[in-house]
Amino acid sequence: MSEASPLDTATPWYACQRCGNCCRWPGDVRVTDDEITNIATFLDMPRIEFIEQCTRLNANRTGLSIIDKPNGECLFLEGVNVCRIQPVKPVQCEGFPNVWNFPGWREKCEAVEAPRPTDAETLRAKR
Ligand code: SF4
Ligand code: SF4
Secondary structure, eight states: OEEOOTTOTTSOEEEOOOOOGGGTSSSOOEEOHHHHHHHHHHTTOOHHHHHHHHEEEOTTSSSEEEOBOTTSSBTTEETTTEETTGGGOOHHHHHTTTTEEOTTGGGTOOOEEEOOOSOGGGGGGOO
16 A cells, blocks of 8 residues: 655646545445544444444554455445445545555546646545
């Protein structure tokens, strides 16, 4: 995995095309403590219920991740490309592919090179 600052103007900026592919590929969608609280509140669920029903231990056992559906896509993906928790989705989801990505990500992600936004909120517009 590589990480870059979204404010680093020397690197290209990629605009998400809302294909939903990153919600379908395998791996951890990590949630922090604050994100767990925010998502549970958004879903109107008790925090403990959210943890029990919607999360699992992440691969390296250092925290929690959102569980997958049986078909492998994220529990909160609706249809092809709608995130059910869009306003409170984890920072990991917001950051791809501009803040972090991995070798070969271009083969899966349909984001296109675009002028760098000046509005930090643009990250949240993804999906
Ligand atoms: S939380 Fe939303 S944006 Fe993140 S992987 Fe799941 S469906 Fe996609
Ligand atoms: S970040 Fe890439 S893979 Fe994810 S929805 Fe946007 S274009 Fe698709």
